[in-house]
Amino acid sequence: MSEITRSKAARERAERAREKAAPLGDDIDLDAYSQVAEEHPYQDDPSRLPLETKQRMLETGVVLDDASQRSGTFLQVDHSVVHSKAGQDGLEVMSTVTALEEYPWLKDYWWRAVAVDADKFTAQAELHQTHGYFIRVLPGVKAIQPIQACLYLSQHGLAQNVHNLIIAEEGSELHIITGCATAPIEQEGLHIGISEFYVKKGAKLTFTMIHNWAPKMAVRPRSGIIVEEGGVFLSNYICLKPVRTLQMYPTAQCVGENALVRFNSVLVAPPGTIMDVGSRVILAARGSRTEVVARAITTGGIIIARGHLVGQVAPVKGHLECRGLILSEKGRIHAIPELEGLVEGVDLSHEAAVGKIAEEEIEYLMARGLSRDQAIAAIVRGFLSVDIEGLPPQLEAELQRAVELSEKELL
């Protein structure tokens, strides 16, 4: 990393936050993980990656055998960027390390949406950054296909500390599909992912993230999103596979008038999994709107589903919704919705329901001739189905496939 762009002040703040425990989630001993990774060779043609790796990536929506389906690809395995390419004019895809060297002005975006000293994880990402992706779509450019990124962990006991930066310039449009996964082996590891998003005036960014971790992984994403006037940020987060501990609370700030933010998450916690996942939206400009919807299923794990809407000016409108299904005696779902109105004239609401599948619904479907198992399957499938407005059909099909895979394991 170039010393010119790396801010001394940020480094000092990070040094001071080195031991700072995060306010939420179990504390993690960072020294238990290795910072040294074996290098992986760069691949010009990502379809030549090992079949097993490709399959694992495909499960998170990352397609490597058909370049025509994507407008760009970024692949990182452990600490190595193994592929990075933009396939359309007006799109940029590279490592953030390279980007910071190439564009000195990027320092104005670095650690602006997320605080470098938020906790020991942000500090570690500053002090031991191991790449991460830079994705930028130039003003007025509309990406034809989604850009995909995959952060993959293959080395046992490794800490991956990535810092991603995404800029959707004025009037641009882009879908990003990012898959995070581990090699299909008994994998212990730590993934720290800082993501800073900038959605400029009139731009539209859809960000779909599928997590596919392993039962011994610790995961600490730290995301901040800044949305300007008339900008749209749509986030879809899907985590259907076991993970030892996952804690994240992405925060979006609507700083421009009529900005729109939507968070949609689908979580499944098998036994042994602890997920503490929330979405926070700060409505700081007139006419800004948000909708946060979380659907959570536990088959024995713990899910803490948080949500926090802050209305700082009026008029603004926000709705928070959490639905939880408990499919096992041992599972636990804790929904914590928070609404904070700071001025008169904000319109904030929330709706939360946690429980088992209502017997009445099962019997209703049975009265139409479905067996009990078929009725439960239909309800669970419906609960998990990702029906998100504006998704390209192909991406929708990919998400549906991920849901079907997990549904088979659930029932």
Place this chain on the structure above:
Amino acid sequence: MLEVEDLTVEVEGKEIVHDISFNVDIGETLVLFGPNGSGKTTLLMAIMGLPRYRVTRGRIVFKGQDITHLPVDERARMGIGILFQRPPVVRGVKMREIVRACLGGREDGAVIEQLAQKANMVEILDREVNYGFSGGEIKRSELLQLMAQSPEFVLLDEPDSGVDLVNISLVGEMINELLQKDRLRSRTNSGLLITHTGHILDYVDADRACVLLYGGIWCRGNPREILVSIKSHGYEGCAVCQK
């Protein structure tokens, strides 16, 4: 087709329906009048086999088979269908999906569209089942599901409640189709129809009627005559009327 013999039904330990007996022949429609709380819905739910409605005495025979202790889905597959008065919302499950399930899982998009058109429900096929539905939409959705299921015996729980004038004639048409009212001979489908107000009888003809009071059958007779009497004297009139 359906024989109900000395049926007693409990809901959460409380006896609601006491020793009721009646039968419905092939092709026949029986209407059941009664005030709120008289046990009409309990009786229908018990015939459908919903577990909350527990039969403590008597039996239900359908097409010659004792179904008193059969689970609800088996009764549905034998040919009994029900229009619920207040069906639950099933979040995440789409109307299209439930209609497909009613068709027995056959992936026939064209049939679904055709049925939805009849029910004036095309634009609702991609909505979640009963979520945010108006009173009329609920009835049309129930009838759409029944048309797909095509049962030989239809239980109709207050199909006229909460339905405006625009919707009621469509509701009536759909019930007539389910009950094959266009056939004068060779009608094979039968029905048991509950109504509190009797409005639906302006659209659907019934062959016989019973009045249910205090969990028992109070009187039996011609649907129009009984309705006229209820309209002039109210159910209070029924209560003082000697059987």
